[in-house]
Amino acid sequence: MPLKAELQPSNAIDHVHTGILQTPFHSRTSALNINQAWANWNGYASALSFHDEHIEYFATRNTTAVFDVSPMRKYRFTGADAEAMLNRMVTRDVSKQKVDTVAYNVWCTDAGRVIDDGTLFRLADDDFMLCCADPCLDWFLLAAVGFNDVSISDISDDIASLALQGPTSCALLKALGFDGIDNCKPFQIVRFPFGSGELMISRTGYTGDLGYELWVDPADAVALWDALFSTGELYGIQPMGEDSLDMARLEAGFIAPDVEFHGALGTVNRHHDHSPFELGLSWIVNFKKGHFTGREALLKQKESGEHRHLLRLDIEGNKPAEHSILYAGENCEKEIGYVTSAMWSPVVKANIAYGLVEAKYVKGPIWAEIYHQKELRWVRKVARCTVVNRPFWAPDRAKATPPPDC
Structure with a gap:
């Protein structure tokens, strides 16, 4: 008897048009994507451009642009040893970071070569979220060896996130009723009730302009998108894709993985990886805080200047x-x-x-x-x-x- 072919699930996605997986905002981004131009970011469909990358780019400089950052990897670190473990792993002094703030960080191999960069959110004394472009869970678990009271979990699919960037972004959030958002300082975190739970807003972004990142339960993602675009018509809101974001981040002086640097764990050829000093990140390498992974190698490189x-x-x-x-x-x-x-x-x-x-x-x-x-x-x-x-x-x-x- 011939084998019966397995039927595709009813929610299967045509990978040619929409990528492998859908973010919580995909029903809205796909409807607006005239080009149907998609990239694969961590297995998710990520828009390259919606109509014209220059129109989207100018929204970040003149009005407000929205970029779906849900495919970004997000990890939760909790427990009494979370601070100490992270302080051993990243180059900045985590003990100096205040609750409800965000800090840019890198983490390196013992040879002082950058594995990845990302933003570290301190949510409480013993509760952190680390966001990065590529999967890093295996390295984080390895870095936690020897620390007894730290729990690390991949929460990437538990949080939907949008980057809201541009000169009218704050005015738009105020118009939506988020009172006090104008008092949120750069790299600060504030919270508001929204939908079935809470909306966390951080004054962060990848464009170098005024902007925020919005973090919400996936169940409330569509409601958040609709609220932004309904009210945002008066503020020139536009969706933006990866192509326009890449333009903005270069002007802002931000580096991009797999463009400016290759993660040390993924390079094949010797010396094709990079150190923080090579990438202009000496300002986030803190030699005063004590030992961290890569410290000895980085100190030698700093002293020699040969990089x-x-x-x-x-x-x-x-x-x-x-x-x-x-x-x-x-x-x-x-x-x-x-x-x-x-x-x-x-x-x-x-x-x-x-x-x-x-x-x-x-x-x-x-x-x-x-x-x-x-x-x-x-x-x-x-x-x-x-x-x-x-x-x-x-x-x-x-x-x-x-x-x-x-």
Whole structure:
């Protein structure tokens, strides 16, 4: 008797159009996604763009844009040893972090190579949430060996989350009745009743502009989306995808995994991983707090100064230096690094990039070899690069409390 083919479940998803899994907001994002352009982020359908990435990008700079960050991995650390365990794992001093605040962090191997970066939420004295782009549970469990009173759980699917970014984002939240949200300071957490439970709002984001991240029970996700877009029509609300977010984060001076750096546990070739110092993250490496994973190796690297540097570059001309090789010398005789991200910035009105450069060439001059098309013919251009020591985009409203109702 021939075997009977198994039927697909009624809720099966066509992976060509919508990815493998649906986030709690998918019924709304898919309806708005004219392009039906999706990426696979941790097994979930994540919109690349909805209509035009430039329109979505300008919403982050002029009105309000919404990005579904639900596919981000979220982990809960609880117990009397949670603080000590995390303090041993990450490079910042967790003991100094106050309750209801968020801190950017990285964690490294014993060799001082970055495994991943993320945001650490301190919800109580013995309760933390750590959010990162890629799965890290195995490393967290390994890092907890020797700590008796710490529980680690993957809560990624238990929380739906949206990034609400742009100059009218605070005004929109106030219009929704979240009284006092304008007093929320950068990297602070506040809570409001919503739906069947609670809405947690953190003044955080990945655009460098005024913005918030909203954390809610998946059962209340659609209601939250509908409330935002119903009231948000008066505030220029737009959904945004990964392409526009990537533009905004580069202007803001934020690094991206698998773009600026490769996680140390996933690299194949030697020296293709990175240290915090190479990525410009020396400001979050605290050698005063005592031992943490990678401390000895990082201290040696700091003392030697012999490490690559990820530089913010302002490049002459208007042709983005995507995938460019960087050189030293007027005649470009020495290859010294490469561009990781590049774009023409609409708000900065500059040709900007991130470039990873060998230490001894940091002070320049640095040149980028750019290839671009002119009437279908490829043209080679060598452009001078100027090192920029601050984010390309950092408006005052991003830090102002209360922020203006732009």
